[in-house]
Amino acid sequence: MILEGKTWKYGDNVDTDVIIPARHLTTADPKELAVHCMEDIDAAFAVNVQPGDIIVAERNFGCGSSREHAPLAIKGSGVTCVVADSFARIFYRNAINIGLPLLELGSDAKKIQAGDTLRVDLAKGIVENITRGEAFQAQPLPGFIQEIAQAGGLVSYVSGVRK
Amino acid sequence: MAMTMTEKILASHAGLESVQAGQLIKAKVDVVLGNDITSPPAIAEFNKIGRPVFDKDKIVLVPDHFIPNKDIKSAQMAKTLREFAHEHDITNYFEVGRMGIEHVLLPEEGLVVPGEVIIGADSHTCTYGAVGAFATGVGSTDMGAAMATGDTWFKVPSAIQVNITGSMPKYVCGKDVILTLIGMIGVDGARYQSLEFTGPGIANLSMTDRLTIANMAIECGAKNGIFPIDGVTIAYLNGRTKKTYQAVSADSDAIYTRKIDIDLSDLTPVVALPHLPENVKAVRELPEISIDQVVIGSCTNGRIEDLKQAAVIMSGKSVHPKVRTIIIPGSQAVYLEALEKGYISTFIKAGAVVSTPTCGPCLGGYMGILAAGEKAVTTTNRNFKGRMGHVDSEVYLTGPAVAAASAITGRICGPEEMVK
Ligand code: SF4
Numbered sequence: 001m002i003l004e005g006k007t008w009k010y011g012d013n014v015d016t017d018v019i020i021p022a023r024h025l026t027t028a029d030p031k032e033l034a035v036h037c038m039e040d041i042d043a044a045f046a047v048n049v050q051p052g053d054i055i056v057a058e059r060n061f062g063c064g065s066s067r068e069h070a071p072l073a074i075k076g077s078g079v080t081c082v083v084a085d086s087f088a089r090i091f092y093r094n095a096i097n098i099g100l101p102l103l104e105l106g107s108d109a110k111k112i113q114a115g116d117t118l119r120v121d122l123a124k125g126i127v128e129n130i131t132r133g134e135a136f137q138a139q140p141l142p143g144f145i146q147e148i149a150q151a152g153g154l155v156s157y158v159s160g161v162r163k
Numbered sequence: 164m165a166m167t168m169t170e171k172i173l174a175s176h177a178g179l180e181s182v183q184a185g186q187l188i189k190a191k192v193d194v195v196l197g198n199d200i201t202s203p204p205a206i207a208e209f210n211k212i213g214r215p216v217f218d219k220d221k222i223v224l225v226p227d228h229f230i231p232n233k234d235i236k237s238a239q240m241a242k243t244l245r246e247f248a249h250e251h252d253i254t255n256y257f258e259v260g261r262m263g264i265e266h267v268l269l270p271e272e273g274l275v276v277p278g279e280v281i282i283g284a285d286s287h288t289c290t291y292g293a294v295g296a297f298a299t300g301v302g303s304t305d306m307g308a309a310m311a312t313g314d315t316w317f318k319v320p321s322a323i324q325v326n327i328t329g330s331m332p333k334y335v336c337g338k339d340v341i342l343t344l345i346g347m348i349g350v351d352g353a354r355y356q357s358l359e360f361t362g363p364g365i366a367n368l369s370m371t372d373r374l375t376i377a378n379m380a381i382e383c384g385a386k387n388g389i390f391p392i393d394g395v396t397i398a399y400l401n402g403r404t405k406k407t408y409q410a411v412s413a414d415s416d417a418i419y420t421r422k423i424d425i426d427l428s429d430l431t432p433v434v435a436l437p438h439l440p441e442n443v444k445a446v447r448e449l450p451e452i453s454i455d456q457v458v459i460g461s462c463t464n465g466r467i468e469d470l471k472q473a474a475v476i477m478s479g480k481s482v483h484p485k486v487r488t489i490i491i492p493g494s495q496a497v498y499l500e501a502l503e504k505g506y507i508s509t510f511i512k513a514g515a516v517v518s519t520p521t522c523g524p525c526l527g528g529y530m531g532i533l534a535a536g537e538k539a540v541t542t543t544n545r546n547f548k549g550r551m552g553h554v555d556s557e558v559y560l561t562g563p564a565v566a567a568a569s570a571i572t573g574r575i576c577g578p579e580e581m582v583k
Contacts, residue, residue: 023527027236072204
């Protein structure tokens with residue numbers, strides 16, 4: 001699958017408390033969560049994010065609480081993919097499980113700036129920065145995780161494959 | 164092939180002779196845990212799969228985060244959890260009045276034992292590494308799927324060896340050990356890895372210290388933190404658990420990616436400054452920082468030994484007039500014991516508030532939310548921006564003795580000041 005979109009750029013250690021603060025955890029509806037997504041570090045995000053946009057961050061994106069509400073909020077805001085230097089492990093699992101694609105890009109993530117337009121080839125793990133004419137190769141997803149991602153998440157995978 | 168403790172436990176639960184770091188496996192789980200925030204989405208996913216629960220004795224459901232219900236929406240979530248528990252006849256559902264903060268409650272009830280694989284839809288599930296189990300946090304979908312299948316997938320983590328020697332000086336506690344370690348390696352220093360604690364110093368750490376240390380393994384990104392099974396573990400489990408268990412130990416030639424030495428005798432009380440648990444400084448090196456609130460409790464430091472440390476400091480003293488002090492025993496059993504030992508009356512006489520067990524303020528839920536510009540000293544585990552309230556508030560993480568001393572003086576200070 002090829003995704004193309006404008007980027008929102010964040011730094012190191014973006015934690016799930018700022019992706020979606022606990023005060024909004026009285027719902028698990030992605031659309032309701034999306035209204036508050038990132039509000040504690042970037043009030044402009046929820047207001048201006050467009051369907052198809054891509055989040056790019058640096059090290060340890062999604063650290064902290066295991067709340068699946070964090071990838072749900074991002075997905076609910078219309079973001080199609082998150083690219084980062086590295087991800088915290090529970091966030092990584094959760095995103096795969098709910099069908100939010102992720103790509104781990106290592107330190108190349110630093111070279112992408114806010115507002116750049118990216119073209120992302122998920123299967124090949126290639127991130128092309130159209131604005132700057134650069135291309136980067138991400139770590140490919142392990143085969144088994146690709147299967148979960150292709151099934152559209154863990155529940156479809158479990159219901160389909162293992163019945 | 165030589166294996167770490169984590170590798171051995173994962174191999175046995177995957178039905179394999181051996182596993183190695185990086186390998187993807189499917190493993191059976193012994194306990195699946197959820198709370199009032201993470202379970203409702205897990206239940207929705209579980210229902211989509213359309214199978215019965217894999218084992219009603221192996222699912223543990225604890226309403227603790229927004230409990231007793233803080234508002235109508237949290238009441239609805241708690242109701243979802245309660246009705247699911249009743250419908251599926253879940254053995255270990257803990258109603259208000261019998262509950263505690265999940266990671267205080269499960270070890271206390273003997274529901275987690277050595278050698279088990281435990282997943283919980285809560286990042287601090289890693290706490291149970293203290294009793295020698297492989298325990299890790301997952302999301303709601305993982306929890307929902309595991310409630311149906313009884314298994315889950317893991318990537319076997321590589322391991323960091325934390326070699327502990329010496330014994331802790333007075334006023335140093337488990338919290339100082341783990342904060343010091345996080346300060347050394349950073350909030351992603353153990354990302355995707357296992358922290359395996361070894362060394363002669365472990366014998367000098369109580370189960371309370373170990374639970375606090377394992378609890379915060381996630382704060383340096385670790386998948387799990389695990390302690391060897393020794394006399395302290397067995398003494399803790401005796402009379403507490405009905406489960407049988409097998410002691411697992413690491414092979415002497417197990418492979419670690421890194422070794423970190425911590426001499427407990429070198430430690431001093433520390434504090435993690437806002438807004439990351441890695442911003443660790445010795446309390447005595449801090450400038451004067453006046454505070455508005457103190458919280459003593461949580462899954463990190465809400466056990467009886469923690470309350471005792473605070474009570475010793477606060478006994479016969481008064482909370483500073485500008486400070487609100489909130490004490491939250493981690494479970495009903497801790498609450499009762501604190502009452503019987505006189506700690507509760509010490510706290511109330513000192514001018515503190517004592518609450519029923521709840522996560523409440525730890526995650527900015529309720530029972531002590533911070534206003535803009537306010538500063539809190541707390542014994543919880545996270546000081547991210549906005550964690551306990553307004554985005555412009557500040558959270559300073561410490562152990563119970565420092566928190567209690569700071570409540571009295573109104574500024575962050577070490578417990579030695581109290582006894583001068
Ligand atoms: S006390 Fe805090 S960290 Fe522990 S389970 Fe509750 S919210 Fe999470």
